[in-house]
Amino acid sequence: MSGPVITVTLNPAIDQTVTLDGLYPGSVNLAKSVTSNAGGKGVNVASCLADWGTPVLATGLLGKSNSEPFETLFEAKGILDRFLRVPGSTRVNIKIADTCRNETTDINLPGLDVDEEDLDRLMERLGDLTELGRDVVLAGSLPAGLPADSHARVIARLNQFGARVLLDTSGAPLVAALAAPREALPACIKPNRHELEQWAGRPLPTLDDVVSAAFELQQRGIEKVAVSLGEDGALFVDGKSALLASLPVINAVSTVGAGDALVAGLISAWRSGADAEGIARRAVAFAAAKLGRIGPHLPDATEVINLGETVTIQKL
Numbered sequence: 001m002s003g004p005v006i007t008v009t010l011n012p013a014i015d016q017t018v019t020l021d022g023l024y025p026g027s028v029n030l031a032k033s034v035t036s037n038a039g040g041k042g043v044n045v046a047s048c049l050a051d052w053g054t055p056v057l058a059t060g061l062l063g064k065s066n067s068e069p070f071e072t073l074f075e076a077k078g079i080l081d082r083f084l085r086v087p088g089s090t091r092v093n094i095k096i097a098d099t100c101r102n103e104t105t106d107i108n109l110p111g112l113d114v115d116e117e118d119l120d121r122l123m124e125r126l127g128d129l130t131e132l133g134r135d136v137v138l139a140g141s142l143p144a145g146l147p148a149d150s151h152a153r154v155i156a157r158l159n160q161f162g163a164r165v166l167l168d169t170s171g172a173p174l175v176a177a178l179a180a181p182r183e184a185l186p187a188c189i190k191p192n193r194h195e196l197e198q199w200a201g202r203p204l205p206t207l208d209d210v211v212s213a214a215f216e217l218q219q220r221g222i223e224k225v226a227v228s229l230g231e232d233g234a235l236f237v238d239g240k241s242a243l244l245a246s247l248p249v250i251n252a253v254s255t256v257g258a259g260d261a262l263v264a265g266l267i268s269a270w271r272s273g274a275d276a277e278g279i280a281r282r283a284v285a286f287a288a289a290k291l292g293r294i295g296p297h298l299p300d301a302t303e304v305i306n307l308g309e310t311v312t313i314q315k316l
């Protein structure tokens, strides 16, 4: 597809990553460093796409009072900024990267108290934006004040405009979006295992369970279902195949944004006409490449391509 990829983030965040050697809840913890970066799911996707060289436009709802880190990121990476400014400050989310246990703890805040009129204004803007590009990534949670069916409404409108929508969200908004009639469903979704369980309403402990749930969604009319499975890689299901793509376990500097990098890789490969295996390789390579850094950034393309060649693909 031509034109920029459009990313829509209704609930962006400034991610504050605190790095420490061992997190002990209830005790005094000494941090080694703190890093702050503009983030939130669609912003992270845009940032990774820009690093890869894909033209990208970022929109959504951004607090007027602390928009500067976002503007700096967009300018540095050549991301077209079409965010609607709303009163207040964008949330700050805390990410605790424990280098001892090699795990990240996320503390996510609810976000701006926006009202439905802000969403209506954004929806009007989406009509013009989809004239520029048809691939739309709608990613992340909803800010306080918006009802759970907000993503569903946005997708229905985007589909009317002829967009191809990739949705990455969780909880009640995910359930609402997936309960929509066929013509209002996204073309692609990227839940992680927990999010897929939230939709299914049951635990999905085995890979077979995850594959069945992903097929169920595909059969309902979602062209591509990708399920990220942490260090086990990711599952990619479409009408023709189910593939498990993985790399050996990586000691991540920070896992924050790995799912978003995976989404960026998926959409970039899909729009360039890659087959299911090509999409799976690129997506997992983007995610793995991101794990080596704090913030939504990729190394140069050669490193990502080389990683992609080492991805193991298992046909299920």
Ligand SMILES: Nc1ncnc2c1ncn2[C@@H]1O[C@H](COP(=O)(O)OP(=O)(O)O)[C@@H](O)[C@H]1O
Binding pocket: 191, 192, 227, 228, 229, 230, 231, 232, 233, 234, 246, 247, 248, 249, 250, 251, 252, 255, 257, 258, 259, 260, 262, 284, 287, 288, 291
């Ligand atoms: N420790 C790890 N080792 C190797 N790959 C990983 C690791 N953690 C995450 N990944 C890769 O990153 C992708 C996204 O991570 P995941 O944690 O599943 O996403 P999300 O952040 O959306 O929950 C995974 O599908 C996998 O390809």
Ligand SMILES: O=P(O)(O)OC[C@H]1O[C@](O)(COP(=O)(O)O)[C@@H](O)[C@@H]1O
Binding pocket: 011, 013, 014, 015, 039, 040, 041, 042, 044, 093, 108, 139, 140, 141, 142, 170, 255, 256, 257, 258, 259, 260, 261
């Ligand atoms: O939109 P949500 O679900 O509240 O999540 C927001 C958080 O997710 C992130 O986008 C990271 O997401 P992933 O780790 O799933 O890729 C952070 O930048 C942000 O703090």
